[in-house]
Amino acid sequence: MASELCKTISxxxxxxxxxxxxxxRNLHHFPLELLKDEGLQYLERLYMKRNSLTSLTFTIMRxxxxxxxxxxxxxxxxxxxxxxxxxxxxxxxxxxxxxxYLHSNNIVVVPEAIGSLVKLQCLDLSDNALEIVCPExxxxxALRHLRLANNQLQFLPPDHENIALNWxxxxxSWTNHYLRCVLFHKYLTVDRNRLWYVPRHLCQLxxxxxxxxxxxxxxxxxxxxxxxxxxxxxxxxxxxxxxxxPSYLYNKVIGCSGxxxxxxxxxxxLLSFSSGQRTVFLPAEVKAIGTEHDxxxxxxxxxxxxxxxxxxxxxKDLNFLSPISLPRxxxxxxxxxxxxxxxxxxxxxxxxxxxxxxxxxxxMAGLHQWKTTVSFVAYCCxxxxxxxxxxxx
Numbered sequence: 001m002a003s004e005l006c007k008t009i010s011x012x013x014x015x016x017x018x019x020x021x022x023x024x025r026n027l028h029h030f031p032l033e034l035l036k037d038e039g040l041q042y043l044e045r046l047y048m049k050r051n052s053l054t055s056l057t058f059t060i061m062r063x064x065x066x067x068x069x070x071x072x073x074x075x076x077x078x079x080x081x082x083x084x085x086x087x088x089x090x091x092x093x094x095x096x097x098x099x100x101y102l103h104s105n106n107i108v109v110v111p112e113a114i115g116s117l118v119k120l121q122c123l124d125l126s127d128n129a130l131e132i133v134c135p136e137x138x139x140x141x142a143l144r145h146l147r148l149a150n151n152q153l154q155f156l157p158p159d160h161e162n163i164a165l166n167w168x169x170x171x172x173s174w175t176n177h178y179l180r181c182v183l184f185h186k187y188l189t190v191d192r193n194r195l196w197y198v199p200r201h202l203c204q205l206x207x208x209x210x211x212x213x214x215x216x217x218x219x220x221x222x223x224x225x226x227x228x229x230x231x232x233x234x235x236x237x238x239x240x241x242x243x244x245x246p247s248y249l250y251n252k253v254i255g256c257s258g259x260x261x262x263x264x265x266x267x268x269x270l271l272s273f274s275s276g277q278r279t280v281f282l283p284a285e286v287k288a289i290g291t292e293h294d295x296x297x298x299x300x301x302x303x304x305x306x307x308x309x310x311x312x313x314x315x316k317d318l319n320f321l322s323p324i325s326l327p328r329x330x331x332x333x334x335x336x337x338x339x340x341x342x343x344x345x346x347x348x349x350x351x352x353x354x355x356x357x358x359x360x361x362x363x364m365a366g367l368h369q370w371k372t373t374v375s376f377v378a379y380c381c382x383x384x385x386x387x388x389x390x391x392x393x
Contacts, residue, residue, distance in 0.1 A: 009033040009040070016042040027051040039093025046100050049124075053105040056114070091116035103127045103147070115139035126150050126189070149191040149212075156190065156199060191215050191235075198222055200283065201336050206230060214255065218242045219270060219281045223339025223352065223379045226252055244280035247342050247357065247378040247391055250364070260373035275356040280377055282352070285338050290353040292383050297351065304349040308334060342378040343385035353380040357391045 005025060010033070012020045020043055022031070027048065034040060090113040099122040107128040114123075115136030123140070125133070126149040133148065186209045195216035202208075203224035210233040219241040226234065226248030234249055236242055238258035245256065270281040273289050282289070288298060297305075311334070326334065330349075337347035357376040359365060365372075380386040 005031060006033050012043065013037075013040055018042055018044040020046050022046070022048045022051070024050050027053055029053070030056045035089060035093040039089075039095075041093075041095060043094055044096055044098045046094070046097060048105070049101050050104040053102065053107055054129075055107060055109050056102075056111050090114070091118065095119070098122070098142075100124070110134045110137070112136040118142065121145065123147070144185060145187045146185060147189045148193065149189050151190075151193050153190060153193040153195060155195065155197055156202065186210065188212070197284075198225070200224060200285070200338065203227055204336065209233065211235070214238050220244065220283050221246055222283060223348070225249065227340060241281070243278065243373065244282075244356075244375055244377040245359070247376045247389075250357075250362070250376050250391055256359075256372060256374045273354055275375075278356060278358065278373070278375055280354070280356065280375060282354070283338070285333075286350070286352055288351040290351050290383070290386070292353075292386055294353075295383050297382070301348075301350045304330065304333065305347065308337065308347050308349075339379055341381035341385050343380050343389045346381040346385075348379070348381050353382060353386040354378065355380060355386055355389055362391065 005022070005027075008022070009020070009031065011017075017040075020040065025048075028051075030053065034046075094117065096119055097117050098119055100117070100120060101122075101124045103124045104127040107125065107130060110125065110130070110133055112134055113136075114120075114134065115138065117140060119142055120140050121142050122145040123137070123143060124145075124147040126147045128151050130148065130151040130153060132153070137143070137146075185205060186207055188208060188210070189212045191212050192215035195213060195218060198213065198218065198221060200222040202211075203222050203226075206228065208228065208231050211231065212233075212235040214235050214237040216236075216239050218236060218239040221236070221242070221244070223246055225231075225246050227246075231252070233253045235255035236245075236259060237255045240258065240261040242256070242259040245254065270284060271286050271289065272279050272281045274280075290297075333349050337349055339348050339352065340346065341348060355378040357378065359372050359374050359376060362376070376391060378386075378389045378391065380389055
């Protein structure tokens, strides 16, 4: 098998192949032959699906083997550096790689070197064992398709949380590099993972056209999801605790079958509000729920809205606000508000005024066979907007 693999790669190198198929090879490690000599300079598409890869790295000894391949004795100091981790030179050996297909393996970790493939447009890591994805993916500015379905992800790449033009760092967020990458994503697929949370910063991705998060553990969606005109397709099927869709998604192509199963509110420690027999959960960042009788906004909300309006023209350089100027959590909200009023687009920071529209009572009910228990939720900034919002207008 090893000799056959070497022959396949050698032929691809000599004949300058643009496509290389290494599917069903029972590979356990990234093939060293791909990076030998000058690599595969003309390769554009690499297929390694349905192998047994656990990582894209491999380790070799650094000049520590005799001709009989028996390791020589080394001092403790020398032993520290006796291994070289690869593929550190991935970009030099595969400089023109455009598509990389790695689905249906056992990959747990994606190496930092993946971020050096500057021409990569499609990365398929679906059907693996990923719990996190390295932030270096953020260097892939050409990336348009990122497929992460059927893994074990519990949250999306951290920089989804730092999407403002000048990003604030978060302890549970990825590095800034990732967001700079996903700014250009058109298709993001994270079906059948363990996601329970979608960061609100995802709503600001200007090029995102299709978002698929079916079969996760979502109980709520960001308030602004669907506000972008570019985003036209959102699939959240089979998130059984999900009962509310932001009203921005009305008139978009949505998939929500299998959502809205009955659940006791006590089972989920989230803020919720009820209308009749329907209960909808809200994002954890929401601190208060306003009603038509709450005409006066909380002082903190008034202060944040005033500060946002004052510095809105300077949002492209919020670094002038030191961490001492505002608590970190409020500074992050100033970069990326909790949401925008679905009636007037006023930014909201701590309180929302929700209004429920059961999907089965809208003209879209026929598309879902009148069976769904999901509702559209309009998140408003005041009692006035709450009273005047009309989903169908």
